[in-house]
Amino acid sequence: MISERFEVPSRLKSTAIGLLLIGIIALIGGFIALKGGNEHEQARFWIVLLQNSVFFLFISAASIFIQAATSLAQASWIVAYRRVPESIGANVWVFGLIALVVLFCIVFGLGEHNPIYHWVHPHGDEILEGKSAFLNKGMFAGFSIVTVALWSFFGIKFRQMSIAQESAPKNSTKLHWKIVAMGGAFLFVYALSMMSTTPWYWIMSIDAHWYSTLFSWYVFASSFVSGMALILLFTVYLKNQNKLELVTKEHMHDLGKFMFAFSIFWTYLWFAQFMLIWYANMPEETTYFKIRMQGPYSFFFWANLILNFAIPILILMSRPSKRNYFTIVFMAMAIIFGHWLDFYLMTMPGPLQENWHLSWYELGIPCGFIGIMILVVTRTLSKANLIPQNHPYLKETLIHVS
Amino acid sequence: MAIKKFAVACYDDEAVLFPAVDKVRNSGYKLHDVYTPFPVHGLDVALGQKETDLHIAGFCFGITGTATALGFMSWIFTKDWPINYGGKPFFNLPSFIPITFELTVMFAAVGMVLTYCYLNQIMPGVKKHIFHPRQTDDLFVIAMEITEGTSEVELIDFMKSTGAIETNVQIAEEGWWYGRWDKEEAYQKQLA
Numbered sequence: 001m002i003s004e005r006f007e008v009p010s011r012l013k014s015t016a017i018g019l020l021l022i023g024i025i026a027l028i029g030g031f032i033a034l035k036g037g038n039e040h041e042q043a044r045f046w047i048v049l050l051q052n053s054v055f056f057l058f059i060s061a062a063s064i065f066i067q068a069a070t071s072l073a074q075a076s077w078i079v080a081y082r083r084v085p086e087s088i089g090a091n092v093w094v095f096g097l098i099a100l101v102v103l104f105c106i107v108f109g110l111g112e113h114n115p116i117y118h119w120v121h122p123h124g125d126e127i128l129e130g131k132s133a134f135l136n137k138g139m140f141a142g143f144s145i146v147t148v149a150l151w152s153f154f155g156i157k158f159r160q161m162s163i164a165q166e167s168a169p170k171n172s173t174k175l176h177w178k179i180v181a182m183g184g185a186f187l188f189v190y191a192l193s194m195m196s197t198t199p200w201y202w203i204m205s206i207d208a209h210w211y212s213t214l215f216s217w218y219v220f221a222s223s224f225v226s227g228m229a230l231i232l233l234f235t236v237y238l239k240n241q242n243k244l245e246l247v248t249k250e251h252m253h254d255l256g257k258f259m260f261a262f263s264i265f266w267t268y269l270w271f272a273q274f275m276l277i278w279y280a281n282m283p284e285e286t287t288y289f290k291i292r293m294q295g296p297y298s299f300f301f302w303a304n305l306i307l308n309f310a311i312p313i314l315i316l317m318s319r320p321s322k323r324n325y326f327t328i329v330f331m332a333m334a335i336i337f338g339h340w341l342d343f344y345l346m347t348m349p350g351p352l353q354e355n356w357h358l359s360w361y362e363l364g365i366p367c368g369f370i371g372i373m374i375l376v377v378t379r380t381l382s383k384a385n386l387i388p389q390n391h392p393y394l395k396e397t398l399i400h401v402s
Numbered sequence: 403m404a405i406k407k408f409a410v411a412c413y414d415d416e417a418v419l420f421p422a423v424d425k426v427r428n429s430g431y432k433l434h435d436v437y438t439p440f441p442v443h444g445l446d447v448a449l450g451q452k453e454t455d456l457h458i459a460g461f462c463f464g465i466t467g468t469a470t471a472l473g474f475m476s477w478i479f480t481k482d483w484p485i486n487y488g489g490k491p492f493f494n495l496p497s498f499i500p501i502t503f504e505l506t507v508m509f510a511a512v513g514m515v516l517t518y519c520y521l522n523q524i525m526p527g528v529k530k531h532i533f534h535p536r537q538t539d540d541l542f543v544i545a546m547e548i549t550e551g552t553s554e555v556e557l558i559d560f561m562k563s564t565g566a567i568e569t570n571v572q573i574a575e576e577g578w579w580y581g582r583w584d585k586e587e588a589y590q591k592q593l594a
Contacts, residue, residue: 275496281488319457401443 004386006243008378016374023368030361043115043351047206048365049102050116051347054202055340056369057095057148058194058219062227063088064155065190068183077254079397080247082162082388084234087380088227090159093152094376095369100148103202107137116351119208127209135208140201147193154186159380165390176392195220203343206350210288212277218269219346225262225308226339228255229332234377236329243386246398249323253402256322259335263312266339267305292345296354300345307338340366404576407548408434409557410533411566412541416442419542422564423448426544431557434545434576437537456521460514467509471502523578531574531586541568 027049034045063085070078078085106116114120119135122128128135158179165175199219204211212218232255238244277285292301311334321327348356388394413419419442426433427450436449475498479485484492519525537543546561548554554571561569575586 271496271499275499278496279490317461319453 004243004245006238006241006378006382006386008382009241012237012374012378016371016378018371019367020371020375022364023366023371026361026364026368029364034361039113039115040352040355042110044355044357044361046102046106046110046116047347047351048362050106050202050206051343052365052369053095053099053102055223055343055366056373057092057099058223059227059230059336059339060088060092060095060373061151061155061190061194062224063231064092064151064158064186065194065224066227066231067158068154068186068190071179071183072187074180074393076393076396077251077400077402079388079391079393080251080400081231081235081238081244082391083381083384083386084231084238086159086162087377088230088234089155090380091373091376092155093148094372096148096152098372099202100144103144104141107140117205117208119205131208135201135205140205143193143197143201147198150189150193154182154189157182158186162388162391163384165388166385168390170390171392173392194223203346206347207288209284212273212285212288214269214273218266218273221262221266221269222308222339222342225259225266226336228258228262229335230373231255232259232328232332233336234381236325236332238381238386239325246387250400250402251397252325252328253319253322256316256328256331257402259328259331260312260316260322263308263316263335267309267313270305270309291349291353295349296356297345297349300341304338304342304345307334308342311338405573406576407554408533408572408574409546409548409554409561410570410572411544411546411561411564412534412536412568413544413565414541414567416542418565419544420445420448422544422561422566425564426546429560431552431560432547432549434547437533437543437545439538439540439542442542454521456514456517459517460510463513463517464506464510466513467506468502470509471505472498475501525578528578528580529583529586530578531572531576533572533574534568 030045030048034041037045066078067082067085067089069075106114107120110116110120112121118125119128119131120137122132161175161179161182165179168175194216196216199216203219204215232252235244235247235255236252239247274289277289291297312331315321315327316331344358344362391397411422413422419436419438423436423445427448433449436445438445476493479494480492486492487494490497523530533545534541534543544561544566546557548557548571558569558571579585
């Protein structure tokens, strides 16, 4: 029997609480300084909360997706550290709840002239009235609640079933097949939420006049690659604590491959969206890129491409760099930051136009979310055996060579 | 063309092959190669082969493709034959990207296939000695080189002790050659 428990080190806990405090102070400061201010300050207050709550919800939901996909594919490489995505996935409800509160405050609490979602009250705007069958408060609320509820349910369920497998009779595969079936069901849910409606409602509708059909795919690629980076960071942290000794470079190499491949996939979708708009040159579509590429955001626009495409493709291409703990941890951090910046670029220019900010409030709020992430995930990790010892693929994963 | 003398040992089980490979490597006899009907996991490690450099070749081919596509298109659309497409600039980078991507992939793929063929000495129309006809079917074959000063009888006995079900001595061309099989048959007759 291989058994391994993780206890949250007090240093990590105090760091996380410190980050959370920074976030809370930023939130209180924002509430005092921005909430009651003019339209721009109000928009700034809400858009930053929206960007971060949605970003952290999406990257934690990617963990449920990878569990579902690997269970369905009967993959053994992830089994050695399956507890990490499980623990992240089981806490999707925390971020889901935060995101729901923020979204509902924005949609229902901001009155006639909504600074974020202009579609809430079209005010005779023909384009927005034409979209009102899809873009209205009821549909938005319904889709958001269903999405968050289903993600949370599957995240918790996967974790529960995996832990139940521990006490199941030896060599019993009944639960394993149940997880496989649940994986199929989740992919269906995920395809209809993350890969279509959810990003349209939560992010794309900020620029309500503009639309792009593959936007959700692009957001999915962004969240998936940073979700893999998040799993990698937690796994390497556990290894640094002398846990998960059975996880080797071979397993980390696979996560590195995912980070590399999906960085390119993200670029592919980003470029597919960009090139069609650039080529067709239709004013209602180019406004989206006009402000980002040639306007006040052009620095972030190019930084986004360099961080999320040029650096990953150049650094992660070679095999030794994917097997080196320093480079993959560095790249994971760069990728998470890069895609956070990508979400910043998706959300900030819409409501704030040229009045962008990237200061105490914009950087303080994500600190709070990182704090929450560390606190809840490590708490869940410490509650169960770190190695799924009764998993049918345990032996296969231990001898895995990538 | 290097004609050499080989001792050939055949095994019918992977579980026997691996210990045999270990023994051969420890014995000091000169191992030529191991032939298996399917890719055997871990055999490259057991043989002590170093990591292939094929991917470096792939990178070089890919970069060549990128440079070719970008260079050629830039030259055509700015110098050789500039055409105004819908008011877009002549140096039209975003619209070059898909073709650049395709050429990168094509150069890398074709180049790597050819490099792979070269490294493994296989190519249409090119021949290489086959030590045992069943090496592509159900037998694992270890070919050992009989160098000067190696006792043929001792080597065969050694191979038998590692569990070989069939052993023999062959004189054959080591590398690949272009031509027909009867060229090899001619040697065999000449040497026999």
